[in-house]
Amino acid sequence: MPAPSVAAVAGWERGMRRARRLVAAAVLRLLLAAHVAAAFDPVSVGLVIGAASALTGYLSYCRFAECCREEQPLNASALKLDLEEKLFGQHLATEVILKALTGFKNNKNPKKPLTLSLHGWAGTGKNFVSQIVAENLHSKGLKSKFVHLFVSTLHFPHEQQIKLYQDQLQKWIRGNVSACASSLFIFDEMDKLHPGVIDAIKPFLDYYEQVDGVSYRKAIFIFLSNAGGDLITKTALDFWRAGRKREDIELKDLEHVLSVGVFNNKHSGLWHSSLIERNLIDYFIPFLPLEYRHVKMCVRAEMRARGSAIDEDIVTMVAEEMTFFPKDEKIYSDKGCKTVQSRLDFHEAPNGAG
Ligand SMILES: Nc1ncnc2c1ncn2[C@@H]1O[C@H](COP(=O)(O)OP(=O)(O)OP(=O)(O)O)[C@@H](O)[C@H]1O
Structure with missing residues (x-):
């Protein structure tokens, strides 16, 4: 067998040195990995890294697009300030709306969606307050994709199309609550809303944990109507004639009168409505006539x-x-x-x- 050349021996030694360096580096990496694995649970490490990158992505996405922040607490002092500074002559509405929203948003596990029924004479601030509420829940207010305003005479005008409206409305509510649990739905002109359309909303307002796999418990529904305006005016007038201050009118002077009056009024839209019968309205909120x-x-x-x-x-x-x-x-x-x-x-x- 011929002796190896000097060049071949030098090449063989360079190869061996390179192999030793690679093995040393691999062992070092293994030791490091073992050390990290001993210190942390590798599954958690993976989850933390995944969550961190998802969070960074989400945060930068939300800087440009509107995101549903359903866990974001309500800024109660901002809402209070808005109501006290912008809404005139409505001490009852201010008080009830503030308490109802704060309580609901502070509750991590509500048993049903929040339903507010706003009643009063024309131009007393029902739409205006809904706008304030919308802005305090979702920064884009009425323009937010998580806020939905329906006007009876505009969106549900034809009695013969009730079936279609029911289907469309249910799909709309289901789709939007699936996308954002804290969606806000405002129904204006409730007194002109066909009872069939009210029936379509009913399952979403109830105490169900889920309906077809969707939970509606964090959503908010606001109903506006002129129904009961005459009863509210009568009470306000009685106070005035008795020389009592408007601000002395309490919710108990009106809430019961209102729910019974609206329930029994054929033109209220909520007439004998199962929403009232089944106690699905959380608060009847009176808007006093303006002086x-x-x-x-x-x-x-x-x-x-x-x-x-x-x-x-x-x-x-x-x-x-x-x-x-x-x-x-x-x-x-x-x-x-x-x-x-x-x-x-x-x-x-x-x-x-x-
Ligand atoms: N109580 C109020 N305080 C401050 N501004 C008010 C008040 N009520 C009404 N306004 C002003 O009048 C406008 C019209 O009121 P709004 O649309 O809220 O009335 P409404 O009660 O919803 O009436 P309708 O029953 O006819 O729909 C509001 O945009 C707001 O500028």
């Missing part, structure tokens, strides 16, 4: 919102153009604050057109 001083507050608020200086002459002019009832006493504005904006347009028009 002359409240109309003036609305005019000032609108001027501020427009960035105009407060001109008390215009404030008085707008308020005096509103009509007030009852005929003799003229205490309450029959449109609440509803036409304030258009009247202000008229008076603030350039060149003194008003």
